[in-house]
Amino acid sequence: MKALVTYYSETGNTEKLAHAIYDGIEQAKKEILPVRDVTDLDAYDVIFYGFPVQSHSVPAKAREFLKKVPEGKQLALFATHGSLRGGQLAVTAFYDALTVAKQATIIGTFGCQGKVKQQIIDALMQKAEHQAWAMEAQGAMGHPDTADLEDGKDFAAAMIKKARASV
Numbered sequence: 177m178k179a180l181v182t183y184y185s186e187t188g189n190t191e192k193l194a195h196a197i198y199d200g201i202e203q204a205k206k207e208i209l210p211v212r213d214v215t216d217l218d219a220y221d222v223i224f225y226g227f228p229v230q231s232h233s234v235p236a237k238a239r240e241f242l243k244k245v246p247e248g249k250q251l252a253l254f255a256t257h258g259s260l261r262g263g264q265l266a267v268t269a270f271y272d273a274l275t276v277a278k279q280a281t282i283i284g285t286f287g288c289q290g291k292v293k294q295q296i297i298d299a300l301m302q303k304a305e306h307q308a309w310a311m312e313a314q315g316a317m318g319h320p321d322t323a324d325l326e327d328g329k330d331f332a333a334a335m336i337k338k339a340r341a342s343v
């Protein structure tokens with residue numbers, strides 16, 4: 177079993193979660209790479225891919241990778257977002273990712289809050305389409321925190337178990 181953890185991250189939150197996910201992978205060969213450094217996907221049995229939610233979606237720069245995942249490849253998605261964990265605003269971005277990577281076999285998703293700079297919250301709060309998540313992001317300071325990272329590790333272990341069962 178060979179696993180790849182890869183991510184797109186602008187301010188480091190998703191990168192931090194990616195490292196926790198990497199740490200949670202046991203009894204498998206594993207590699208962690210920023211998405212810009214990934215070349216060949218065929219060598220992996222399971223891929224973990226992370227992105228920050230932007231405008232309720234997968235950011236433009238993170239979309240290309242999702243399209244490149246080989247058909248039927250097991251893909252576990254993770255994200256960080258300003259909005260509440262498990263809330264509708266964050267879930268919408270996973271639906272977006274599922275649509276873009278429709279050729280892959282999605283085995284699970286995990287999301288947690290990621291802090292947003294106060295100036296960005298203040299600026300985006302002025303725009304109608306950003307207001308809802310920006311309100312929730314006021315409580316994202318300090319995230320991803322230790323509990324988020326522990327849950328990310330548990331997610332990784334569960335996904336590896338699932339992937340192993342179907343290889």
Ligand SMILES: Cc1cc2nc3c(=O)[nH]c(=O)nc-3n(C[C@H](O)[C@H](O)[C@H](O)COP(=O)(O)O)c2cc1C
Nearest residue numbers: 185186187188189190228230231232257258259290
């Ligand atoms: C331009 C912009 C748009 C964003 N849009 C959303 C959004 O729609 N929903 C949300 O929950 N968080 C949103 N966020 C917050 C980010 O998803 C969050 O801060 C994330 O943890 C950043 O991850 P990174 O450090 O890996 O880049 C947005 C942030 C920025 C800068």
